[in-house]
Amino acid sequence: MNQMITILKRFGLSEYGSKAYISLVQNPGITAYKLSEISNVPRSKIYEALNKLEEQGLAYFNLKDQKKYYYALSPEQTIQLFERKQNEELIQLETEINKLNTVTENAQIQIEVLTNKSTIIDNVEYAIQKAEKQITVSIWPDIYEIITKNINENIHLQGITFQVDQPKYDLINHRYTNYVKSSLTLKPFVVIVDNEYMIYGQTDETDMRAYISRDRTQIKMMKDYIWHDVLVNKYISKFEEDIEDEITLKRKAFFS
Numbered sequence: 557m558n559q560m561i562t563i564l565k566r567f568g569l570s571e572y573g574s575k576a577y578i579s580l581v582q583n584p585g586i587t588a589y590k591l592s593e594i595s596n597v598p599r600s601k602i603y604e605a606l607n608k609l610e611e612q613g614l615a616y617f618n619l620k621d622q623k624k625y626y627y628a629l630s631p632e633q634t635i636q637l638f639e640r641k642q643n644e645e646l647i648q649l650e651t652e653i654n655k656l657n658t659v660t661e662n663a664q665i666q667i668e669v670l671t672n673k674s675t676i677i678d679n680v681e682y683a684i685q686k687a688e689k690q691i692t693v694s695i696w697p698d699i700y701e702i703i704t705k706n707i708n709e710n711i712h713l714q715g716i717t718f719q720v721d722q723p724k725y726d727l728i729n730h731r732y733t734n735y736v737k738s739s740l741t742l743k744p745f746v747v748i749v750d751n752e753y754m755i756y757g758q759t760d761e762t763d764m765r766a767y768i769s770r771d772r773t774q775i776k777m778m779k780d781y782i783w784h785d786v787l788v789n790k791y792i793s794k795f796e797e798d799i800e801d802e803i804t805l806k807r808k809a810f811f812s
Contacts, residue, residue: 567638572597572605577614579787580628587623613637614797631743632694668768676757678703681811683749692748694782698759699745716745716785730789744779754778 557578564574572595579595580586586594591604606626609615609767616635617624629637670676680699682690684706693703693715700720707713713725718736720729730736746756754775757766769775 567641569614570605570608572601573608573612576602576605577609577628580609580615580626581631582626582749585625591626641667667771669770670755670757670766671764673759673761673764676755676759676764679755679766679768680747680772681706683747683753685756685766686753687749689750690714691750692779692782693717694744694746694785696743696745696759698743699747703747714786715746715782716789728786728789729787746782748775748782752779761770782805 560578561571561574564577565571565596566789569577575595575597576754579591583591583594587605588602591597591606592599595602597605606617609628609806610617614629614637615626616629617626628634657701670679680702684703685708687708688711690712691707691714691800693699693713694717695703696718700717700723703713704724712759713727715727716730717723717727718730718739719729719732722730735803742757742758742760744756745766746754751772752770752775754769756769756778757768758764
């Protein structure tokens with residue numbers, strides 16, 4: 557009972573309103589006097605609680621012999637009502653938040669940091685669903701699965717995948733190299749949406765973190781990096797000799 561009251565209060569019900577609603581669900585068609593006894597809502601407060609429930613669309617009454625008999629909205633209808641109100645509030649919140657995100661050319665570059673797995677996944681899903689034209693990626697199977705579940709069929713998905721067997725869309729799979737092998741635990745990823753929004757990071761379970769950027773210079777640099785990866789993997793297969801060892805040595809020298 558206490559837990560239910562706590563939850564109902566999150567949706568705008570008062571303490572007395574929550575108790576009255578619960579008792580109405582269990583005892584439909586009773587008078588305010590009887591409801592006061594059952595719900596432990598003081599008689600001086602029961603009508604105020606019922607009036608508020610009526611305003612919220614959670615209770616109604618029928619007149620019989622000049623008496624009001626009260627009923628609660630069914631649990632199923634109540635859940636639907638709460639969902640609808642919550643969605644409306646979230647849409648309104650999104651509209652207001654977007655007003656705050658107006659960035660001028662001289663504004664300081666801001667990068668959001670995400671360190672929670674569910675938050676990272678939620679942001680990737682949100683970005684994919686908001687895409688209008690194009691998504692450019694460098695991803696592993698976990699992010700690939702999220703994208704393919706959420707992408708609109710009209711969106712152009714391009715880039716490179718790692719350890720994905722026969723990727724769909726305009727994607728090519730990175731050849732298996734020493735570099736890929738060393739990155740298996742970290743699984744770094746990049747997702748660029750419409751050249752305006754980028755989320756990137758790593759999905760290593762022990763050190764999961766990601767970043768969100770809307771800086772176009774940074775996005776262009778990362779997209780160039782992905783294109784370079786695509787280009788190398790497309791054409792390196794044309795070489796007959798095995799040059800992987802040479803590439804490994806040159807990479808170590810470059811990053812030392």
